[in-house]
Amino acid sequence: MTSVEPERPRPLLASASHRWVRLLPWGLAFVLCVALLPTTIQVLTVDYGLNAGVASLLAVAQSAPLLLAVTRPLLAWYVVFAADVAGALALLSAEYGERQEWPFPPMQIVGYIGLCLALGLRESRRTLVLVWLATAGANVGLLYVAPDRVNDRSILLMILGGVTLLITGVLRERHEVQRRLTEQETISEAERGRRTLLEERARIARELHDVVAHHMSVITVQADTAEYRLAELPPEVRGEFTSIAATARESLGEMRRLLGVLRSEETHGEVAPQPDLAQIGQLVAATERAGGPVEFTPCDADVPEAVGLSAYRIVQEALANVVRHAPGAATRVSLSLSDGGDRLAVLVVNGPPPELPAAPLEQSGTGHGLVGMRERVRLVDGTFDAGPLPDGGFRVAADLPLNGKDPG
Numbered sequence: 001m002t003s004v005e006p007e008r009p010r011p012l013l014a015s016a017s018h019r020w021v022r023l024l025p026w027g028l029a030f031v032l033c034v035a036l037l038p039t040t041i042q043v044l045t046v047d048y049g050l051n052a053g054v055a056s057l058l059a060v061a062q063s064a065p066l067l068l069a070v071t072r073p074l075l076a077w078y079v080v081f082a083a084d085v086a087g088a089l090a091l092l093s094a095e096y097g098e099r100q101e102w103p104f105p106p107m108q109i110v111g112y113i114g115l116c117l118a119l120g121l122r123e124s125r126r127t128l129v130l131v132w133l134a135t136a137g138a139n140v141g142l143l144y145v146a147p148d149r150v151n152d153r154s155i156l157l158m159i160l161g162g163v164t165l166l167i168t169g170v171l172r173e174r175h176e177v178q179r180r181l182t183e184q185e186t187i188s189e190a191e192r193g194r195r196t197l198l199e200e201r202a203r204i205a206r207e208l209h210d211v212v213a214h215h216m217s218v219i220t221v222q223a224d225t226a227e228y229r230l231a232e233l234p235p236e237v238r239g240e241f242t243s244i245a246a247t248a249r250e251s252l253g254e255m256r257r258l259l260g261v262l263r264s265e266e267t268h269g270e271v272a273p274q275p276d277l278a279q280i281g282q283l284v285a286a287t288e289r290a291g292g293p294v295e296f297t298p299c300d301a302d303v304p305e306a307v308g309l310s311a312y313r314i315v316q317e318a319l320a321n322v323v324r325h326a327p328g329a330a331t332r333v334s335l336s337l338s339d340g341g342d343r344l345a346v347l348v349v350n351g352p353p354p355e356l357p358a359a360p361l362e363q364s365g366t367g368h369g370l371v372g373m374r375e376r377v378r379l380v381d382g383t384f385d386a387g388p389l390p391d392g393g394f395r396v397a398a399d400l401p402l403n404g405k406d407p408g
Contacts, residue, residue: 009071025070032114037063040107048096058087073118102149103142104157116161120168128165135161214320220248221290221327276308287319292328299335307400310376311346318348318396326353344400352392
């Protein structure tokens with residue numbers, strides 16, 4: 001088995017964007033260590049009269065771990081805390097004046113406050129509370145051991161340590177909350193972008209269905225009915241038309257499968273310049289060429305681009321359904337403005353399919369067509385109605401406001 005190397009702890013402020021901020025903890029720890037080490041030895045030996053060897057050992061144990069605090073502040077605290085308590089006990093055997101601080105001299109207080117800064121920037125709230133309780137407990141316990149040495153400054157370490165832990169802990173938690181909010185906003189922005197992409201992909205899928213299905217359906221019906229509409233076709237021409245119809249049907253099936261992929265996979269596409277009311281006549285002419293009589297009532301009004309596109313796609317899908325499900329049926333396409341001129345009415349009605357040797361192109365649909373028409377009408381804040389007629393025909397009606405909302 002291969003052993004997993006433990007992850008090295010990150011230094012304090014390692015995630016800061018500026019290099020000087022990342023180096024600040026190292027610089028502060030180095031300055032404190034270099035300043036406090038000789039000062040502690042000097043003060044403990046000269047002012048407190050402690051043995052030089054003991055003073056040197058205590059100075060190293062109380063100052064050197066400050067460098068470790070940059071990466072492992074809690075481990076450094078264990079060493080410094082034990083050294084500070086040991087130093088306070090060692091000073092009980094020393095002879096010094098009443099003006100000297102006990103149980104913790106000023107050098108120890110300065111180093112301990114620096115250590116509390118590191119703890120507050122790294123450790124959890126629970127750990128900080130336990131650290132302060134240990135500090136307070138040790139402070140009170142030492143004062144109980146030597147009550148004759150107590151003065152007004154004996155609890156200074158407990159107070160300053162608690163304030164430092166509180167302030168740095170609050171600042172760290174506030175920074176953590178802000179970081180998480182920033183991450184959440186980034187995730188939300190990415191989700192919004194993904195949702196926009198999915199909506200655009202669905203729109204492209206509808207465009208693909210409207211365009212390709214219509215034209216392929218017309219090709220298939222024309223090829224299927226050519227031998228009945230055109231007299232005296234040579235056998236090889238009939239075979240060619242049969243091959244064209246089979247290929248078109250296969251292409252329609254592939255297109256249906258492609259629609260499913262386009263709606264789910266991360267693909268990109270662009271749409272061509274969008275048609276409007278002026279191009280609806282071309283749809284009618286193509287449907288008539290497929291063998292179905294169409295009565296067309298055009299409308300030359302100047303309508304918003306979104307309304308014109310929606311009307312074109314509705315008529316296109318409705319005529320494609322006629323070609324697919326009722327080839328040869330008489331159809332009526334009507335575009336008209338309301339009396340007030342503020343709404344466009346789109347009506348496509350076909351009768352029952354005539355009895356032709358060619359079977360309908362599709363016996364059932366995928367449902368994309370009607371869903372797409374409803375969606376387009378909804379996007380411009382209009383109304384839509386579609387359904388079969390008693391005589392076997394089908395009716396599609398849409399009412400589009402000219403001042404509706406823009407789907408883009």
